[in-house]
Amino acid sequence: MLLVNERPYEFPSGTRLEDLARHIKPEADVFILNGFPVPASAQVQDGDRCWLIKRGERIGAEEMEHLLYARHTPGVQEKIKDRAIGIMGLGGLGSVVAIALARIGVGSLLLADYDVVEPSNLNRQQYFVDQVGMQKTEAMRHNLARVNPYVKVETFADELTEANIALVFQRVDVLVECFDGPKMKATALRTAVTELPGVGYVGASGLAGYDANDLITTRMVRRNVYVVGDGVAEARPGQGLMAPRVGIAAHHQANQVLRILLGLG
Amino acid sequence: MVMKILVNGEEKEAPVGVSVSDYVKALGFDPETVVVELDGHILARADYSCKQLREGCELELIRFIGGG
Numbered sequence: 001m002l003l004v005n006e007r008p009y010e011f012p013s014g015t016r017l018e019d020l021a022r023h024i025k026p027e028a029d030v031f032i033l034n035g036f037p038v039p040a041s042a043q044v045q046d047g048d049r050c051w052l053i054k055r056g057e058r059i060g061a062e063e064m065e066h067l068l069y070a071r072h073t074p075g076v077q078e079k080i081k082d083r084a085i086g087i088m089g090l091g092g093l094g095s096v097v098a099i100a101l102a103r104i105g106v107g108s109l110l111l112a113d114y115d116v117v118e119p120s121n122l123n124r125q126q127y128f129v130d131q132v133g134m135q136k137t138e139a140m141r142h143n144l145a146r147v148n149p150y151v152k153v154e155t156f157a158d159e160l161t162e163a164n165i166a167l168v169f170q171r172v173d174v175l176v177e178c179f180d181g182p183k184m185k186a187t188a189l190r191t192a193v194t195e196l197p198g199v200g201y202v203g204a205s206g207l208a209g210y211d212a213n214d215l216i217t218t219r220m221v222r223r224n225v226y227v228v229g230d231g232v233a234e235a236r237p238g239q240g241l242m243a244p245r246v247g248i249a250a251h252h253q254a255n256q257v258l259r260i261l262l263g264l265g
Numbered sequence: 266m267v268m269k270i271l272v273n274g275e276e277k278e279a280p281v282g283v284s285v286s287d288y289v290k291a292l293g294f295d296p297e298t299v300v301v302e303l304d305g306h307i308l309a310r311a312d313y314s315c316k317q318l319r320e321g322c323e324l325e326l327i328r329f330i331g332g333g
Binding site: 205 | 295297298299300302307308309310325327328329330331332333
């Protein structure tokens with residue numbers, strides 16, 4: 001028995017990959033055996049894992065879901081595939097969180113940012129040089145389509161305020177606060193807890209500079225409500241926001257979203 | 266006159282009758298950047314100046330730092 005494209009098949013030991021391909025995926029032109037590219041004439045043994053790939057081919061929805069099921073820890077995919085996550089801000093935190101959640105295949109993302117991509121953003125934000133000047137919501141929509149086209153993406157390109165946060169995000173399961181300004185961070189947490197009481201929340205505070213990694217923590221405020229960061233490292237001249245440490249905080253946020261969706265919040 | 270209160274789990278002293286707003290400012294924080302949970306309830310920003318702290322009350326303060 002062997003796995004071909006994450007599905008089990010019965011083929012005799014010694015079968016060549018090109019023969020597997022003829023049965024399973026005749027158009028394949030890249031052959032991976034147990035994680036390594038091999039010639040089409042390579043032979044399989046019982047227990048091998050093979051990939052038959054056609055270079056440049058678009059992966060279908062069902063196959064993508066199957067791949068995610070296969071790669072994730074068992075039981076994860078069904079708990080996240082129909083869930084909606086709201087992300088407030090698509091900067092150093094939000095752009096990283098969006099991509100991480102798209103990769104694991106959450107149902108939908110509602111992304112909010114009024115800003116455009118600037119050159120100085122590129123030191124930490126998940127945009128590309130050819131996207132400078134683009135609206136962040138559009139640039140991120142484009143990037144997410146290339147990461148996982150099966151995540152539904154909705155966008156809100158106006159400014160978020162105390163008055164509209166609850167309205168904009170009324171249908172999400174978890175809300176992620178990825179703002180830059182401390183007043184909006186506080187406003188968003190107050191608003192979420194009072195006006196969106198059933199919704200999970202992951203905020204952030206203190207992630208600038210290059211101080212030690214393990215000072216960044218995920219702190220519980222109440223059930224399903226968390227704040228990530230070291231609580232002190234403010235973005236200011238001499239202590240800027242940089243991809244490595246901002247990324248630590250962003251992935252704390254993304255993993256905490258996942259934990260909340262799995263009922264571990 | 267001074268009273269004892271709990272702030273983020275630690276016993277602290279505060280002037281009797283101090284408002285949430287004045288207490289937060291005395292800590293050196295801008296109240297706009299602080300979320301206040303008083304005896305388990307998150308306070309609306311508008312209530313910070315009129316809400317007075319009482320002996321033995323439990324405050325949880327989350328002060329937000331800029332950058333993201």
